[in-house]
Amino acid sequence: MYDQGEECYYLVEFADTQGREYAMATLTANELLVLHYELAIA
Structure with missing residues (x-):
């Protein structure tokens, strides 16, 4: 999270199911x- 005075920004990372960004x-x-998200094991 970056606080820039009145505005906050969030660094968001998107990854696949193997954890690779x-x-x-x-x-x-x-x-x-x-x-x-809840992992459901069948």
């Missing part, structure tokens, strides 16, 4: 959508 972005709070 394939993208990174700096986003503001209103650009984020929090997802909750």
